[in-house]
Amino acid sequence: MAYRNGDLMGRVSVRGVSRRFVKNGVSHTLALENIDLEIEDKEFVCFIGPSGCGKTTLLRIISGLDTPDGGDVFVSNEKITSPGPKRGMVFQEYSLFPWKTVMNNVIFGPLMRGVKKEKAMEEAEKYLDLVELTQFKDSYPHELSGGMKQRVAIARALANEPEVLLMDEPFGSLDAQTRNSLQCELLKIWQKKHLTILFVTHSVDEAVFLADRIVMLTARPGRIKEITVVDIPRPRNRTSMEFNQLRNHLLKILAEEQENK
Amino acid sequence: MVKGRFESLKGKGVEILSIVSALIIWQLIAVYVVQNKFFLPSFTDVSLAFYSVVSRQMDFPVDILSFTRQIQMPVLIVDLLYSLMHFFIGMIGAFLIGMPMGMLMGWFRSVERVFDPLIEVVRPIPPLAWIPFAIIWIGLNPFGAGFLIFIGALFPIIINTFTGFKNIPRIYVEAAKVLGCNKDRELIRHVALPSALPSIAAGIRIAMGVGWMCLVAAEMFGVSKNGLGYKIWHHYYLHNMDFVLVYMLVLGFLGLLIDRLLRLYVEGRLLKWRTGMVI
Ligand SMILES: Nc1ncnc2c1ncn2[C@@H]1O[C@H](COP(=O)(O)OP(=O)(O)OP(=O)(O)O)[C@@H](O)[C@H]1O
Ligand SMILES: [Mg+2]
Numbered sequence: 001m002a003y004r005n006g007d008l009m010g011r012v013s014v015r016g017v018s019r020r021f022v023k024n025g026v027s028h029t030l031a032l033e034n035i036d037l038e039i040e041d042k043e044f045v046c047f048i049g050p051s052g053c054g055k056t057t058l059l060r061i062i063s064g065l066d067t068p069d070g071g072d073v074f075v076s077n078e079k080i081t082s083p084g085p086k087r088g089m090v091f092q093e094y095s096l097f098p099w100k101t102v103m104n105n106v107i108f109g110p111l112m113r114g115v116k117k118e119k120a121m122e123e124a125e126k127y128l129d130l131v132e133l134t135q136f137k138d139s140y141p142h143e144l145s146g147g148m149k150q151r152v153a154i155a156r157a158l159a160n161e162p163e164v165l166l167m168d169e170p171f172g173s174l175d176a177q178t179r180n181s182l183q184c185e186l187l188k189i190w191q192k193k194h195l196t197i198l199f200v201t202h203s204v205d206e207a208v209f210l211a212d213r214i215v216m217l218t219a220r221p222g223r224i225k226e227i228t229v230v231d232i233p234r235p236r237n238r239t240s241m242e243f244n245q246l247r248n249h250l251l252k253i254l255a256e257e258q259e260n261k
Numbered sequence: 262m263v264k265g266r267f268e269s270l271k272g273k274g275v276e277i278l279s280i281v282s283a284l285i286i287w288q289l290i291a292v293y294v295v296q297n298k299f300f301l302p303s304f305t306d307v308s309l310a311f312y313s314v315v316s317r318q319m320d321f322p323v324d325i326l327s328f329t330r331q332i333q334m335p336v337l338i339v340d341l342l343y344s345l346m347h348f349f350i351g352m353i354g355a356f357l358i359g360m361p362m363g364m365l366m367g368w369f370r371s372v373e374r375v376f377d378p379l380i381e382v383v384r385p386i387p388p389l390a391w392i393p394f395a396i397i398w399i400g401l402n403p404f405g406a407g408f409l410i411f412i413g414a415l416f417p418i419i420i421n422t423f424t425g426f427k428n429i430p431r432i433y434v435e436a437a438k439v440l441g442c443n444k445d446r447e448l449i450r451h452v453a454l455p456s457a458l459p460s461i462a463a464g465i466r467i468a469m470g471v472g473w474m475c476l477v478a479a480e481m482f483g484v485s486k487n488g489l490g491y492k493i494w495h496h497y498y499l500h501n502m503d504f505v506l507v508y509m510l511v512l513g514f515l516g517l518l519i520d521r522l523l524r525l526y527v528e529g530r531l532l533k534w535r536t537g538m539v540i
Contacts (some may be wrong), residue, residue: 065439066436082443083439083443084441085439088439088440089436095433095436097431097434097455098534099456099534100455108440112442142532152371160441
């Protein structure tokens with residue numbers, strides 16, 4: 001094979017994917033229509049689009065939790081048929097196991113892969129440190145605020161060391177301050193690890209700050225409206241000219257799309 | 262500490278007053294109104310009867326490594342041990358069969374479809390209607406009594422385990438799947454079981470209540486010469502209504518105690534992660 005293994009690892013190919021939700025035998029919603037997308041290994045791609053356009057559905061299909069009605073998804077040239085630990089996911093809603101402490105939530109994935117408990121806990125400390133929740137490691141989820149829960153969920157996904165990380169509005173419930181600092185942390189982790197990130201957000205600002213490429217989806221049915229390459233070198237400055245130009249451009253087409261809805 | 266306990270007693274003034282006045286009224290009615298020990302034994306009659314079953318000793322056979330010995334024990338304690346034996350034979354049986362059954366039915370739709378109609382047909386049969394078959398199938402031994410308690414306790418356990426499994430939030434199963442927990446066995450163990458635990462615990466609690474209710478009837482048909490339920494009938498035939506009442510009260514208090522202990526255990530050990538838990 002011509003590729004080194006590394007080049008193949010976190011590559012995501014979405015080929016002609018459609019998803020139609022059927023209710024009582026009649027077609028109910030066409031959520032996704034003919035999505036074609038090639039995402040390179042180690043790429044950071046953001047998805048934006050009006051609410052209900054199928055962003056969550058697309059991530060679920062890539063993770064293997066949902067199956068498309070048409071088309072296929074390949075990750076590392078392997079066809080996706082079921083969920084697996086190589087594709088980590090941070091859900092839009094709260095997904096921590098309420099019966100496990102923060103620490104036990106984070107080490108759940110590694111334990112499932114057969115990592116020794118002590119080793120897993122050592123690793124988990126690092127990720128908890130990253131999201132600044134070390135002192136809450138023995139708390140139960142109901143003792144945490146919404147934003148803290150979401151940070152634990154991020155640590156949990158990272159601790160499992162996936163090749164591809166699917167993040168569904170992970171920072172949606174955070175205040176601006178925490179949000180900004182976590183964006184920086186996420187970029188640091190992404191640069192350090194061998195990781196492809198697919199990141200859904202409602203915030204154009206967030207997308208421009210994070211992404212290599214931004215995929216804009218149309219209102220229902222979700223189709224790819226435009227793919228924008230963000231050519232601004234990192235670290236990006238939110239107040240710079242080029243940053244604002246790009247943001248205004250995206251906001252304009254997003255507003256157009258909202259109207260078409 | 263002592264002061265604290267005193268304070269908490271003081272806070273319960275109304276409750277204590279209520280019980281004390283009930284006892285006094287009972288005594289007065291029994292002695293001055295009814296005036297018939299057979300019809301309504303007074304509080305003092307019952308207290309004396311209680312003293313008698315606690316102080317009178319009897320032989321209790323103990324088997325240790327096929328070496329049988331007779332130990333002297335108060336009558337009441339012997340009855341208690343027999344009843345607990347019947348009770349736990351039934352409860353453990355119901356637990357060992359009901360839990361896996363409810364789990365499989367809740368997890369696999371096909372298992373649900375096979376067993377649900379059968380359960381719906383058998384469940385409404387009152388446990389006591391099984392007495393003839395308990396005698397024929399199992400005979401007059403502790404397992405015969407245990408069988409009735411088993412029947413009473415089985416369905417609450419199955420139904421609650423099943424409901425708990427049906428109501429597992431999908432997000433937890435999906436979160437486990439993307440973390441690499443993909444096999445049914447692992448998902449049941451790591452996600453379904455803990456998530457359904459509150460419902461299962463509630464089921465066990467209901468089952469214990471029903472099982473305890475079946476106890477009197479289960480000991481009625483002559484499975485042994487001891488047991489709290491058996492003694493109620495025994496003393497009834499002897500017209501010792503004061504003893505009947507003693508055993509009734511012991512059954513009531515013991516039922517309450519078992520329920521409280523279970524609740525304490527469940528809340529303290531198993532369900533620490535839940536807040537504002539009411540089972
Ligand atoms: N399980 C389902 N059954 C039926 N319809 C569904 C289901 N899941 C999603 N849909 C529909 O598919 C469409 C896309 O939903 P999706 O959750 O992917 O939107 P989204 O882009 O993530 O929205 P948001 O930004 O609000 O999270 C919606 O119209 C929704 O009603
Ligand atoms: Mg969504």
